[in-house]
Amino acid sequence: MLPLLGLLVRAPWSQLLPQLAQPQVGEALRLSLVSATLATLVSLVLGVPIAWVLARSRIRGRSVLRALVTVPLVLPPVVGGVALFLVLGRQGILGRWLYETFDYTIPFTTTAVVIAETFVAMPFLVISVEGALRAADARFEDAAATLGADRWTTFRRVTLPLVAPGVAAGAVLCWARALGEFGATITFAGNFPGTTQTMPLAVYLALQSNPEGAIVLSLVLLAVSLATLLLLRDRWLGRSGVPT
Amino acid sequence: MLPLLGLLVRAPWSQLLPQLAQPQVGEALRLSLVSATLATLVSLVLGVPIAWVLARSRIRGRSVLRALVTVPLVLPPVVGGVALFLVLGRQGILGRWLYETFDYTIPFTTTAVVIAETFVAMPFLVISVEGALRAADARFEDAAATLGADRWTTFRRVTLPLVAPGVAAGAVLCWARALGEFGATITFAGNFPGTTQTMPLAVYLALQSNPEGAIVLSLVLLAVSLATLLLLRDRWLGRSGVPT
Amino acid sequence: GGSTSSGAASSSSSAASSSGGGALTGTLTVFAAASLTDVFTDLGDQLMADNPDLDITFNFAGSSALATQITQGAPADVFASANQTQMTVVTDAGLAEGDPTVFTENVLEIAVPQGNPAGVTGLSDFADPDLTLAICAPDVPCGAAAEQVFEAAGITAQPDTLEEDVRAALTKVELGEVDAALVYASDVQAAGDQVEGIEFPEAEDAVNEYPICTLTGSQNPEAAQAFVDLVESDTGQQALADAGFRSPSS
Amino acid sequence: MSLRAHVVVRRGALLVDVELAVADGEVLAVLGPNGAGKSTVLRVLAGLLAPDGGRVTVGDDVWDAEDRHVPAHERSLGMVFQDHLLFPHLSTTDNVAFGLRTRGVRKAEARTAAARWLARVGLDGFGDRRPTQLSGGQAQRAALARALVVDPRLLLLDEPLSALDARTRLTVRAELRRHLAEFAGCTVLVSHDPVDAMALADRVLVVEDGRVVQEGTPAEVARMPRTDYVARLVGLSLLPGVGRGRSVELDCGGAVAVAEDAQGPVFVAVRPGTVALYLARPDGSPRNVWPATLVAATPHGSTVRCDLDGEVPLTADVTATAFAELGLQPGTRVWASVKASEVAVYPR
Amino acid sequence: MSLRAHVVVRRGALLVDVELAVADGEVLAVLGPNGAGKSTVLRVLAGLLAPDGGRVTVGDDVWDAEDRHVPAHERSLGMVFQDHLLFPHLSTTDNVAFGLRTRGVRKAEARTAAARWLARVGLDGFGDRRPTQLSGGQAQRAALARALVVDPRLLLLDEPLSALDARTRLTVRAELRRHLAEFAGCTVLVSHDPVDAMALADRVLVVEDGRVVQEGTPAEVARMPRTDYVARLVGLSLLPGVGRGRSVELDCGGAVAVAEDAQGPVFVAVRPGTVALYLARPDGSPRNVWPATLVAATPHGSTVRCDLDGEVPLTADVTATAFAELGLQPGTRVWASVKASEVAVYPR
Ligand SMILES: Nc1ncnc2c1ncn2[C@@H]1O[C@H](COP(=O)(O)OP(=O)(O)OP(=O)(O)O)[C@@H](O)[C@H]1O
Numbered sequence A, B: 001m002l003p004l005l006g007l008l009v010r011a012p013w014s015q016l017l018p019q020l021a022q023p024q025v026g027e028a029l030r031l032s033l034v035s036a037t038l039a040t041l042v043s044l045v046l047g048v049p050i051a052w053v054l055a056r057s058r059i060r061g062r063s064v065l066r067a068l069v070t071v072p073l074v075l076p077p078v079v080g081g082v083a084l085f086l087v088l089g090r091q092g093i094l095g096r097w098l099y100e101t102f103d104y105t106i107p108f109t110t111t112a113v114v115i116a117e118t119f120v121a122m123p124f125l126v127i128s129v130e131g132a133l134r135a136a137d138a139r140f141e142d143a144a145a146t147l148g149a150d151r152w153t154t155f156r157r158v159t160l161p162l163v164a165p166g167v168a169a170g171a172v173l174c175w176a177r178a179l180g181e182f183g184a185t186i187t188f189a190g191n192f193p194g195t196t197q198t199m200p201l202a203v204y205l206a207l208q209s210n211p212e213g214a215i216v217l218s219l220v221l222l223a224v225s226l227a228t229l230l231l232l233r234d235r236w237l238g239r240s241g242v243p244t
Numbered sequence C: 001g002g003s004t005s006s007g008a009a010s011s012s013s014s015a016a017s018s019s020g021g022g023a024l025t026g027t028l029t030v031f032a033a034a035s036l037t038d039v040f041t042d043l044g045d046q047l048m049a050d051n052p053d054l055d056i057t058f059n060f061a062g063s064s065a066l067a068t069q070i071t072q073g074a075p076a077d078v079f080a081s082a083n084q085t086q087m088t089v090v091t092d093a094g095l096a097e098g099d100p101t102v103f104t105e106n107v108l109e110i111a112v113p114q115g116n117p118a119g120v121t122g123l124s125d126f127a128d129p130d131l132t133l134a135i136c137a138p139d140v141p142c143g144a145a146a147e148q149v150f151e152a153a154g155i156t157a158q159p160d161t162l163e164e165d166v167r168a169a170l171t172k173v174e175l176g177e178v179d180a181a182l183v184y185a186s187d188v189q190a191a192g193d194q195v196e197g198i199e200f201p202e203a204e205d206a207v208n209e210y211p212i213c214t215l216t217g218s219q220n221p222e223a224a225q226a227f228v229d230l231v232e233s234d235t236g237q238q239a240l241a242d243a244g245f246r247s248p249s250s
Numbered sequence D, E: 001m002s003l004r005a006h007v008v009v010r011r012g013a014l015l016v017d018v019e020l021a022v023a024d025g026e027v028l029a030v031l032g033p034n035g036a037g038k039s040t041v042l043r044v045l046a047g048l049l050a051p052d053g054g055r056v057t058v059g060d061d062v063w064d065a066e067d068r069h070v071p072a073h074e075r076s077l078g079m080v081f082q083d084h085l086l087f088p089h090l091s092t093t094d095n096v097a098f099g100l101r102t103r104g105v106r107k108a109e110a111r112t113a114a115a116r117w118l119a120r121v122g123l124d125g126f127g128d129r130r131p132t133q134l135s136g137g138q139a140q141r142a143a144l145a146r147a148l149v150v151d152p153r154l155l156l157l158d159e160p161l162s163a164l165d166a167r168t169r170l171t172v173r174a175e176l177r178r179h180l181a182e183f184a185g186c187t188v189l190v191s192h193d194p195v196d197a198m199a200l201a202d203r204v205l206v207v208e209d210g211r212v213v214q215e216g217t218p219a220e221v222a223r224m225p226r227t228d229y230v231a232r233l234v235g236l237s238l239l240p241g242v243g244r245g246r247s248v249e250l251d252c253g254g255a256v257a258v259a260e261d262a263q264g265p266v267f268v269a270v271r272p273g274t275v276a277l278y279l280a281r282p283d284g285s286p287r288n289v290w291p292a293t294l295v296a297a298t299p300h301g302s303t304v305r306c307d308l309d310g311e312v313p314l315t316a317d318v319t320a321t322a323f324a325e326l327g328l329q330p331g332t333r334v335w336a337s338v339k340a341s342e343v344a345v346y347p348r
């Protein structure tokens, strides 16, 4: 919190305009926002059901599933990238088949960016949605069942709205993590302006040659993402616990 | 999830023992676990009250506070490290005063590791606890107030236990993020074996000279952290939503 | 196997240690580029063996992170950078004791996966859009060097990715995900069996120099100087040569 | 479509073992003290709690058996929960429309039907409110509407009228009665209010401690309670004893003169309104006269309910005027008398 | 320590504006239909809802005024919520002990006191259960114990007995009565059960639509209801009219003969038990005879409550036997008669 002030005070604002004028910066920013948003959407689609299984179902192997989901949390991102290669790379388990059948390779494409970000960021969504589901009152689900709602309808129309604040928090974390993703992306997707160079990569590279410019760049990233979050806030955060 | 299998299959297991035998590896592992745990504790102590303020209070400037908390989420970690220098470095706003008054400098110490990890990981805790608080039923807090509990007692004895699953989820995310922290740590704390070299830094170095060894190292980190999480699971996750 | 840098003129390698036996005491902190990890760790062990009262700590990281740390007052005695740019950051801040000296050099090589499946033969293959190719981003030293050699060779490269550092490029070669990458000879050496190196003449147009210096804030200038001397000695140069580096030509 | 159930389920220390049957269109009221297991039985019937044994069938469909458990959402149910459980994120109308929507009714249609039912329970104009913006009684009525709007095979009502004020209770009860009269499915109603049971139910089942202790039509149960709880509920004093012709020897000691011949184990039921109190031993026709001590007096409209302790424990209702004139207060020693013809006797 | 409050607060469409005063040791019952604003008033008194206007003082302390709002936890309160709100993460004992713990009582001591209160409300042995493992009535009693165990200045009870079965209700009501008799603070009790109000309260306040419509002792209110709602509650039919000597011209048309002189605007109250029904116009002494149609009949113990529609809307209680003999059913045309001496008249 305080450190940010330091950053703001010391930032070389004079570099702001020249940096922004670079076409690459705009491209990287756009790519970052698009891919982080896509990764969040994919995570929501895949992760919310997983969270539900973890919190509500009684199938065997739930703890194995939870462990698997938690893995990318603690895997160094670069290693995560390597792991992605081993499965989806040209020589990877699935990737080889894709390559030989459709002559399609995932690495070094924008798709790869989204996959890498999803891989790294989805656990954040799953874990926080699971927490929210566990804290939620399951009796409303009973009520829905007596009204004829099957588990899926109950989930969609009752459980999910009830834990909306938790899902929103999870989505924010997921989005932020995806937006900041660096290691797995550069490993699995590479770094090519326009297709795979996201802001964090641009900032990292800028840091090598022009540290002050890099700071300005990251402040731009910061400003854009904060603005996005603030804009969404009212719509997302939902029910406040403040008694009315 | 699948990528992990790829990793496990291809991992050069023969390197496992030699790698583990290196004293530095044990040291890095210990340091990682200790500092991530400390960072989580610090985050809990600071972050849970912040989450409460964000979710429940009506003071002005809440959105500013939330924005500030969200910042480290989207700041590239390396830039986060630079920001930390600007405040806590020997030339930093606070750091200079510390240095001149107590002749104490934070960077390049284990303290710096904990600070860097806290800086980066705390937002994960705050956001998910805030989500849990918003989803919780505030009427129980009314009941506590009528029983004479002031806001702090209510928070401690009613609200917190009610959102325990959310806090646990937040703590797991925080811990995992701290454990995997790389950029801010290597920038702000340096990479000194025994004092600041955590596992991700060790993995990074190993990658330079011995990529396969690096993968083994990260699998070790993975195993240890998964084991920790599984051990804590039963105690932490609390109330399950499964109807009984 | 890794290639040997036959083009490198390794100077005479008599094993005379330049350090005075057992005279040095205290602690010595060396900030060095991550690519030097193995060589410097070995040299440090030697120096500590010769001086039992000396304790050496290394801080290996990217050169730019190291430069940032030094300008922020990090307790460093020696700084070995992987490029001149980051050394300049330190000298400009007035933190270098005297002028930095170039202690080793690195040249580019073409790294291909084991067995060279795509049949890459030389720099001209980098213009082939059908191959999957990695070079470093122009912001980092190996990328800057790559730009120079392409310019010198008059080739328009068609890379699929601009890597943040050599390591990232090499990983992709090791996994067979790219057909070729342009990296430093020392990295090919470090990568082991999975990667083969192909030398090419244009590499001489972009020699990367590693400067080293002792720092003004040093608490132990003698030991610092001793370490620099050791690196520049024949022992040091031999160790560097074994790791795929070459002695400075000038 | 009739419901036949044998529910065996353990709840903490309590073993619930209840058999019940409800014909099509019939309303069964389940009465019983707190913690008897009424809600537990309803949860099992709803499929929300898997029984430890027994069997639940509706018509030809087996809902619960040893090897079978139809989940709640596949049973055709309407249920009012004791704590309402209105969905907090939906408006009142959407809450009521929920069951129709899951049955595939189109949105507009479902909301129209919901609005109609809201009007029937007196919640016209409350459709757009969230449940948190309803008063307790309003919420209960919304929950009732939510259960009634679907046309289920089994209606489970757990104290659906407990939070209603006296007037609303009358109108909602009448509305419910009207609905149940036309309703083709089975209804199980839990209530603590004997008036609800009498007004709504065709048959009454009394559960105590997880077991059925009495079953019958409301009139039967009201006339001839078989346990103390039921007697209290219907406002009678129950005295078990052994018939000896025109006299019954009470188990608690003492004897009661009765109008009909009674033999063997019997219950004697005394209506509090028929018990007269005197300060001195009365002369006259009533042959049942006992000394007693007034232990508690509760005003009750224009009468005062007096709990008496003595050889024969009784409750007496006396007019407030009489109560005041006699100068009664807890501790006063009195004589209680009942005419033999006012005492009901029936076999145990 | 007495409570004086003027509560002005807007709740959606309803403007609540209620004045009330409760002396030390006094129990005030607040009655009123669903949605009248009873719980709202209690929330304001508890400090959980800031009023839009008015003033709340207890003894010399100002709890709410224009420039002052004492938060709930600084008021000395005991409160039973309509939906209990037991803390789900604490055992029953810890729930009850909570208020003592916040007042600094040591753990062991607080738990002992809690256990004592649990026993008083009949929950002996339930102390270790979680609230989710209690039945509805058990939870309500735990909530009551939680409010009573502390010794507050103001006790706010929102329908504290509504979920209790008839027998438990008697004993808990007696227990509550005993406690309130000794309690030095002020008590405000919301209830829908007139018996609770009569048994427990020193004074009754009737709220309708956010306004006070009647106030008085239970006996006054029971004898002379001033609104239809109160009349229903105490079981009377209320007929407003204008006195013309021994006759009252009713506002709804028709006239009632009365025993005392009445002048000006008056209420006429008729007890259903005094209304007799005939199939043919009766001859005889009662001067009040009206034709009417039976619109609804509800069995009610051994009597049947008959709602009549006609010139004079009335309710009649007839015995089940008479009801059957007359062959009454909804739609039957009957004659209703009441003796002039049975009719109560009092000024509006
Ligand atoms: N989840 C549970 N675990 C253990 N015991 C329970 C659970 N739920 C209820 N009980 C106990 O089972 C018994 C029956 O509870 P149930 O809710 O069926 O009672 P009820 O007849 O509905 O009572 P009420 O009239 O108070 O609602 C009670 O003693 C209760 O404490």
Ligand SMILES: Nc1ncnc2c1ncn2[C@@H]1O[C@H](COP(=O)(O)OP(=O)(O)OP(=O)(O)O)[C@@H](O)[C@H]1O
Binding pocket: A244, D132, D133, D134, D135, D136, D137, D138, D163, D165, E011, E012, E013, E014, E032, E033, E034, E035, E036, E037, E038, E039, E040, E041, E082
């Ligand atoms: N949060 C709220 N927002 C808007 N309106 C509300 C809110 N809470 C209650 N109301 C409305 O205010 C009115 C009074 O509610 P209140 O809960 O005080 O009624 P009550 O007298 O306690 O009724 P009941 O006997 O049903 O409990 C009701 O019409 C209710 O719908």
Ligand SMILES: [Mg+2]
Binding pocket: D038, D039, D040, D082, D158, E135, E136, E137
């Ligand atoms: Mg129940």
Ligand SMILES: [Mg+2]
Binding pocket: D135, D136, D137, E038, E039, E040, E082, E158
């Ligand atoms: Mg209320």
